[in-house]
Amino acid sequence: MAPIKLAIIGAGPSSFYVASRLLASLPPSSPYHSALRIHMYDRLWAPHGLVRYGVAPDHPEVKNCVHKFDAAATDPRLRFFGNVNVVASPPVVPLPQSTELPLSTLFSNYTHLLLSSGCSLPLLHPALPPSDHCVPALSLVHWYTRHPSVAHKPPPPLEKLEHISIIGQGNVSLDVARMLLTPPSTLEKYDIPEPVLDVLRRSAVKHVSIIGRRGPLEAAFTTKELREMMNLEDASMEPIDPSLLVVPEGAKLTRQQSRTMQLLQKGSRNKPGTTPKSWSLDFFRSPTGLAPPNSASSSLTRPYTLSLAHNTLSADKKAIPTGETSTLRTSMVVTSLGHQAEPSIPWYDPDLRHVRTVGGRVVDETGRTVKGVYASGWAAMGARGVLASTMIDAYAVADTILADSFPDQIRRENDALASAAGDGSLGELSEVLANKVDLEGIPEEVNKAMASGDVTDYRDWKMIDEEEIRRGEKLGKERERMDWEEARAFLEHARMS
Amino acid sequence: MLHLKSIQTLPETCRRATTSLSLSHVASRSFSRQTIASTRTHRSLDRCRTEWTRHHTRHNLLTSSLSPLYRQSTCRRSLHSTAAPQHGPITRPAPGTGIKVHFKDSKGNLIKTVEANEGDDILSIAHEYDIDLEGACEGSVACSTCHVIVDPEHYDLLPEPEDDENDMLDMAFGLTDTSRLGCQVKLARGLDGITATLPSATRNMFVDGKKPTHH
Ligand SMILES: Cc1cc2nc3c(=O)[nH]c(=O)nc-3n(C[C@H](O)[C@H](O)[C@H](O)COP(=O)(O)OP(=O)(O)OC[C@H]3O[C@@H](n4cnc5c(N)ncnc54)[C@H](O)[C@@H]3O)c2cc1C
Ligand code: FES
Numbered sequence: 088m089a090p091i092k093l094a095i096i097g098a099g100p101s102s103f104y105v106a107s108r109l110l111a112s113l114p115p116s117s118p119y120h121s122a123l124r125i126h127m128y129d130r131l132w133a134p135h136g137l138v139r140y141g142v143a144p145d146h147p148e149v150k151n152c153v154h155k156f157d158a159a160a161t162d163p164r165l166r167f168f169g170n171v172n173v174v175a176s177p178p179v180v181p182l183p184q185s186t187e188l189p190l191s192t193l194f195s196n197y198t199h200l201l202l203s204s205g206c207s208l209p210l211l212h213p214a215l216p217p218s219d220h221c222v223p224a225l226s227l228v229h230w231y232t233r234h235p236s237v238a239h240k241p242p243p244p245l246e247k248l249e250h251i252s253i254i255g256q257g258n259v260s261l262d263v264a265r266m267l268l269t270p271p272s273t274l275e276k277y278d279i280p281e282p283v284l285d286v287l288r289r290s291a292v293k294h295v296s297i298i299g300r301r302g303p304l305e306a307a308f309t310t311k312e313l314r315e316m317m318n319l320e321d322a323s324m325e326p327i328d329p330s331l332l333v334v335p336e337g338a339k340l341t342r343q344q345s346r347t348m349q350l351l352q353k354g355s356r357n358k359p360g361t362t363p364k365s366w367s368l369d370f371f372r373s374p375t376g377l378a379p380p381n382s383a384s385s386s387l388t389r390p391y392t393l394s395l396a397h398n399t400l401s402a403d404k405k406a407i408p409t410g411e412t413s414t415l416r417t418s419m420v421v422t423s424l425g426h427q428a429e430p431s432i433p434w435y436d437p438d439l440r441h442v443r444t445v446g447g448r449v450v451d452e453t454g455r456t457v458k459g460v461y462a463s464g465w466a467a468m469g470a471r472g473v474l475a476s477t478m479i480d481a482y483a484v485a486d487t488i489l490a491d492s493f494p495d496q497i498r499r500e501n502d503a504l505a506s507a508a509g510d511g512s513l514g515e516l517s518e519v520l521a522n523k524v525d526l527e528g529i530p531e532e533v534n535k536a537m538a539s540g541d542v543t544d545y546r547d548w549k550m551i552d553e554e555e556i557r558r559g560e561k562l563g564k565e566r567e568r569m570d571w572e573e574a575r576a577f578l579e580h581a582r583m584s
Numbered sequence: 585m586l587h588l589k590s591i592q593t594l595p596e597t598c599r600r601a602t603t604s605l606s607l608s609h610v611a612s613r614s615f616s617r618q619t620i621a622s623t624r625t626h627r628s629l630d631r632c633r634t635e636w637t638r639h640h641t642r643h644n645l646l647t648s649s650l651s652p653l654y655r656q657s658t659c660r661r662s663l664h665s666t667a668a669p670q671h672g673p674i675t676r677p678a679p680g681t682g683i684k685v686h687f688k689d690s691k692g693n694l695i696k697t698v699e700a701n702e703g704d705d706i707l708s709i710a711h712e713y714d715i716d717l718e719g720a721c722e723g724s725v726a727c728s729t730c731h732v733i734v735d736p737e738h739y740d741l742l743p744e745p746e747d748d749e750n751d752m753l754d755m756a757f758g759l760t761d762t763s764r765l766g767c768q769v770k771l772a773r774g775l776d777g778i779t780a781t782l783p784s785a786t787r788n789m790f791v792d793g794k795k796p797t798h799h
Contacts, residue, residue, distance in 0.1 A: 148724030155720070311726075311751035343754040473755055474720055475729045 098129035099136020101464025104481030130172035169543035206470035224423035255423035256299035426470035690784035730766035758783035
């Protein structure tokens with residue numbers, strides 16, 4: 088087997104699961120053990136992608152997966168380079184602190200490439216352009232996770248907002264709703280930055296409407312998250328029109344659908360009207376516009392008017408307008424309609440809105456497999472699936488990488504590799520990567536940035552991780568996050584002493 | 585080294601479900617095991633316990649190359665921690681005295697038959713015997729990666745899954761009528777001879793080019 092020197096773009100869970108599977112598949116007892124090197128690049132200074140900068144703070148158990156990532160990172164064959172933004176063309180999200188690494192550099196320095204850069208752009212609603220009172224849910228997620236892209240941006244003015252309208256009924260919507268409706272005294276023990284808690288403590292939010300264009304059977308949220316909403320301490324759900332909770336005759340419900348229906352029928356633990364805060368699931372509504380305050384009728388706390396078209400379901404389960412409309416007075420609109428990959432990533436397919444792949448292998452626009460180039464996770468599948476599905480996909484991609492690299496015989500002897508290899512014929516190939524590389528070499532640009540302290544490695548991250556937990560402990564909470572300026576200062580200090 | 589935290593300061597719901605023990609190093613094989621307190625803020629007490637991250641043997645080899653500082657830093661402290669562990673690493677019973685568990689792969693081929701003690705859960709047993717069952721959330725009922733299919737006969741003997749387990753099973757791949765979360769299935773004497781089959785996890789589930797939906 089020729090050596091595998093793999094560059095991975097992104098250090099999210101998908102990237103770590105692929106790396107961990109590759110490392111584990113070539114253990115010290117394998118003759119190929121030393122023929123593997125993995126360099127993981129992330130544009131952020133901290134690893135773990137959406138596990139750090141996405142997963143809701145009140146779901147700390149979900150983040151336990153990082154222990155496996157930590158274990159993988161202790162293998163000297165794996166190196167992490169934080170703050171390195173791989174760019175094909177000028178970046179969409181400029182991050183002042185990160186070093187830019189041209190894709191072409193990766194091509195000439197590596198034998199294999201994995202695109203694992205996720206789906207970082209929120210999908211927008213055509214009738215609801217972003218403004219200071221209409222923001223993507225991801226901006227709020229970035230705010231409460233202290234994502235590097237929000238450094239120095241003002242927080243949402245929750246002290247002035249009484250009614251929030253969330254467009255979209257997926258789990259991210261419920262994450263945001265939970266953050267807005269859970270008492271700060273309950274949240275404060277979690278991994279939520281102090282400045283965020285301060286804003287939440289001043290919050291005037293009384294009601295969150297969660298609006299979806301279709302019905303309860305089509306809602307994307309999962310039962311776990313719905314149940315958490317039902318059990319909120321200080322909030323209750325507005326009753327849902329019972330006619331919407333009748334299962335259409337002859338409808339075959341999935342297990343999840345019937346359990347969702349049961350939860351909705353039962354309603355929230357707190358009875359409506361008995362709590363200081365409330366929320367509602369508004370089904371069969373499509374936003375058609377958001378009108379600014381007009382001086383005559385404007386209320387100070389709910390100045391905006393969201394117009395909604397009412398829908399029904401077509402035979403093929405599409406939302407179709409009934410012609411009826413209504414309006415909703417609100418203080419802020421949050422759009423939560425899913426995510427897509429950045430169009431600037433290589434082999435991006437504009438129709439799919441993510442990288443074009445077949446069975447984990449990247450395919451160019453003419454249908455040729457690009458030799459040695461793979462994609463995994465949300466970058467390859469689109470923005471769907473929880474960590475469990477991201478993991479399963481990542482393992483399959485790792486097996487495919489190995490199957491493509493191993494001599495036939497080994498491939499045949501190993502079940503997983505044999506099925507990953509398929510029929511072994513990849514069709515016509517396009518080639519972009521180097522054949523011969525220096526196994527230990529690090530690209531020039533990265534070397535330079537490392538020397539000036541702009542790039543983090545996993546050891547740096549673990550030092551910061553520990554320090555964040557220590558600072559959190561002092562405050563009686565899970566951790567207190569640092570931003571890059573603090574982290575950099577801390578690292579400089581730690582390196583000197 | 586125990587890390588104690590007064591649980592009196594936590595709200596009632598969370599005190600009830602508080603998990604145990606936070607930071608302790610126990611030398612084992614070639615590396616130091618870590619106790620990870622799973623942060624459960626709800627559900628019944630017996631389900632909330634300390635989880636042991638037993639990385640598979642292959643990781644033991646990797647971890648042994650760590651500097652002590654680095655090694656310690658992989659330990660996570662939890663705030664929801666109390667003193668006594670309710671659930672530790674599992675110990676193998678003397679051969680012939682334990683409860684038998686058969687592990688099978690997705691094709692139904694026997695991987696291994698092992699023995700464990702009453703109270704041990706399928707995930708911990710799998711880890712003890714190096715069977716490839718993932719436990720991404722380390723037994724906190726938050727990930728569904730520990731999904732196993734139980735043989736119907738023994739499935740009927742198990743206590744009904746709780747709501748939170750059912751919620752996670754909703755999202756498990758290759759769900760069957762006798763699916764359970766491995767981390768929630770605890771051995772009892774009557775379960776001797778139970779079979780846990782690992783579900784088939786293939787990427788066929790992901791049809792390339794499907795339209796994006798919310799996660
Ligand atoms: C708000 C939110 C909450 C979620 N909560 C849960 C949950 O509770 N439970 C659950 O199971 N799943 C949850 N998910 C889903 C889960 O996060 C995904 O399944 C998983 O993160 C996908 O992993 P990934 O590695 O493909 O992408 P990501 O996690 O997005 O990682 C991609 C990484 O690539 C980096 N990157 C991107 N472009 C570049 C570039 N050009 N150069 C260098 N680096 C780059 C990014 O900085 C990022 O670190 C949630 C998702 C979201 C959006
Ligand atoms: S290990 Fe996560 S649900 Fe069992």
